[in-house]
Amino acid sequence: MPDRSQSGTVNRRHFLAAVGGAAAGGAATLPSPGDAATALAAEAAEARDPRALHTVTLTVNGQDHRLSLDARASLLDTLRDRLGLTGTKKGCDHGQCGACTVLVDGRRELSCLRLAVMAQGHQVTTIEGLAPAPDTLHPMQQAFIDQDAFQCGYCTPGQILSAVACVKEGHAGDDDQIREYMSGNVCRCAAYPNIIAAIRQAKTEMEA
Amino acid sequence: MQPFLFDRADSVTEALRAAPDATVVAGGTNLVDYMRLGVVSPKHLVDINGLSQETAALGRITLDHQGLRLGALVRMAEAEDHPGIRARYPVLADSLALAASRQIRTMASLGGNLLQRTRCEYFREASWPCNKRRPGSGCAALDGLNRQHAVLGTSDACIATYPGDMAQALLVLDAQVELTGPRGVRLVPVAKVHRQPGTTPYLETTLAPDELITALVVPASPWSWRSRYVKVRDRRSYAFALASAAVALDLESGRVKQARIALGGVATVPWRAEAAEAALVGKPLDEGAARVAADAAFAGARTRAHNAFKVPLGQEVLVQALLQAGALQPPPPTSRNGVTHA
Numbered sequence: 001m002p003d004r005s006q007s008g009t010v011n012r013r014h015f016l017a018a019v020g021g022a023a024a025g026g027a028a029t030l031p032s033p034g035d036a037a038t039a040l041a042a043e044a045a046e047a048r049d050p051r052a053l054h055t056v057t058l059t060v061n062g063q064d065h066r067l068s069l070d071a072r073a074s075l076l077d078t079l080r081d082r083l084g085l086t087g088t089k090k091g092c093d094h095g096q097c098g099a100c101t102v103l104v105d106g107r108r109e110l111s112c113l114r115l116a117v118m119a120q121g122h123q124v125t126t127i128e129g130l131a132p133a134p135d136t137l138h139p140m141q142q143a144f145i146d147q148d149a150f151q152c153g154y155c156t157p158g159q160i161l162s163a164v165a166c167v168k169e170g171h172a173g174d175d176d177q178i179r180e181y182m183s184g185n186v187c188r189c190a191a192y193p194n195i196i197a198a199i200r201q202a203k204t205e206m207e208a
Numbered sequence: 209m210q211p212f213l214f215d216r217a218d219s220v221t222e223a224l225r226a227a228p229d230a231t232v233v234a235g236g237t238n239l240v241d242y243m244r245l246g247v248v249s250p251k252h253l254v255d256i257n258g259l260s261q262e263t264a265a266l267g268r269i270t271l272d273h274q275g276l277r278l279g280a281l282v283r284m285a286e287a288e289d290h291p292g293i294r295a296r297y298p299v300l301a302d303s304l305a306l307a308a309s310r311q312i313r314t315m316a317s318l319g320g321n322l323l324q325r326t327r328c329e330y331f332r333e334a335s336w337p338c339n340k341r342r343p344g345s346g347c348a349a350l351d352g353l354n355r356q357h358a359v360l361g362t363s364d365a366c367i368a369t370y371p372g373d374m375a376q377a378l379l380v381l382d383a384q385v386e387l388t389g390p391r392g393v394r395l396v397p398v399a400k401v402h403r404q405p406g407t408t409p410y411l412e413t414t415l416a417p418d419e420l421i422t423a424l425v426v427p428a429s430p431w432s433w434r435s436r437y438v439k440v441r442d443r444r445s446y447a448f449a450l451a452s453a454a455v456a457l458d459l460e461s462g463r464v465k466q467a468r469i470a471l472g473g474v475a476t477v478p479w480r481a482e483a484a485e486a487a488l489v490g491k492p493l494d495e496g497a498a499r500v501a502a503d504a505a506f507a508g509a510r511t512r513a514h515n516a517f518k519v520p521l522g523q524e525v526l527v528q529a530l531l532q533a534g535a536l537q538p539p540p541p542t543s544r545n546g547v548t549h550a
Contacts, residue, residue: 050213071214072211072212094245095241101311107285107314108311108314109311109314110312113237114315118233118255162310162311165314166310169310171310179445182310183444184309184312
């Protein structure tokens with residue numbers, strides 16, 4: 001069950017609304033019960049501190065981490081700065097480059113656009129957790145090495161996680177389809193032909 | 209990013225109670241970006257993703273003889289991959305598959321996508337004047353770099369383009385939006401959801417502040433399979449439309465009985481081109497008729513310094529969409545007669 005002790009639910013807000021309303025004693029002067037509820041809710045919301053930390057349990061690479069988080073923290077920054085998982089890269093921080101791609105419940109997402117408080121209850125997989133066991137590589141990682149599918153390597157963790165999802169979705173049927181479904185991962189070194197070769201190699205192994 | 213209160217709503221009722229003074233978030237792909245840029249600074253965010261636990265229909269795709277119902281929390285990628293949608297509503301599947309990147313489509317909800325906000329660079333960068341972002345401050349795009357801006361539905365206050373793709377597909381499928389609010393549930397045609405900027409570009413939709421999109425409802429139609437979405441971008445993939453066209457055609461012996469046309473990338477709102485539709489009725493669907501319709505579609509265009517190219521481009525995109533739709537073959541009968549593809 002999600003922990004709501006800090007982050008609260010709308011229910012908790014309404015409880016606070018009732019308390020706040022009693023303290024203010026202003027409900028009787030309001031024109032209708034609906035307006036009163038809205039006004040009280042707004043008042044209660046004001047009484048809460050938007051900077052208060054939220055207690056969140058994140059499940060990353062199969063491990064639970066209990067964290068106190070600012071609601072503004074992205075999943076990306078939380079992975080890197082709080083959990084030390086710096087394999088996930090920050091490129092544009094606006095969902096345009098794909099460097100921060102991770103798997104959430106097995107599907108590829110941009111960790112820069114997901115608030116960490118909204119990742120609770122989901123299974124997050126980063127490049128550090130992709131291989132089946134320590135000192136082994138996922139077939140996609142091995143294929144990127146075999147096919148020389150990177151130069152500077154900055155986009156590579158995002159490329160690899162995106163590629164794993166691309167194969168699992170069934171969108172790696174041919175080179176054109178791979179190009180289309182990998183278009184969310186930008187490579188400024190332009191290793192694209194080798195990335196396609198790597199995905200084709202790994203696809204064969206993943207589907208064997 | 210400014211601090212905000214964060215809550216999770218567990219029921220539609222809870223979400224609605226919070227709605228007037230809170231901003232709801234589902235996929236967050238548009239909202240979190242704009243919060244980070246300082247374009248919007250909600251004081252209170254309510255995460256509605258938990259609603260599909262209480263109300264499963266919010267996260268479900270239903271396809272039967274009455275048509276298609278897409279829960280508002282269905283993700284773009286889920287609808288894009290649905291075999292029944294691909295067969296019976298190809299314009300919808302195409303509009304989704306050609307939008308954004310697969311990562312974004314995996315995250316973005318259909319309800320949120322419909323309300324996606326403009327990509328106008330003067331809206332996105334908070335230091336510029338923008339009547340949409342800061343009412344009354346002026347429009348920097350009018351005499352600025354306006355290559356990506358709209359030529360249809362503009363005003364002296366705003367020329368920002370509606371950036372989405374799916375809305376145009378929904379328009380040609382005569383789709384409706386199911387809105388749930390304290391006064392109950394109402395269905396509104398997609399065509400009535402977005403407002404042209406006029407003198408109030410900051411008012412973007414006709415939704416009430418306490419209403420939630422709970423579903424998109426697409427009626428069954430015997431000719432929705434003859435539909436197509438064509439999109440032209442600065443690059444082959446993962447870009448917003450410079451011009452796009454959604455079309456659906458009812459043909460009889462090669463002649464147009466009915467046509468639906470909507471344009472994207474060229475207008476301030478998802479743009480239904482009714483004059484172009486009327487120009488096609490009764491005509492054989494050939495290139496000549498398509499070009500007459502394309503001329504009609506852009507008859508009211510108002511161009512600025514850098515976006516005049518969108519008129520001939522948009523016309524060509526529409527001609528291609530019409531001819532491609534006309535050449536489509538019907539799907540196998542099992543896909544047409546109401547079998548649900550789960």
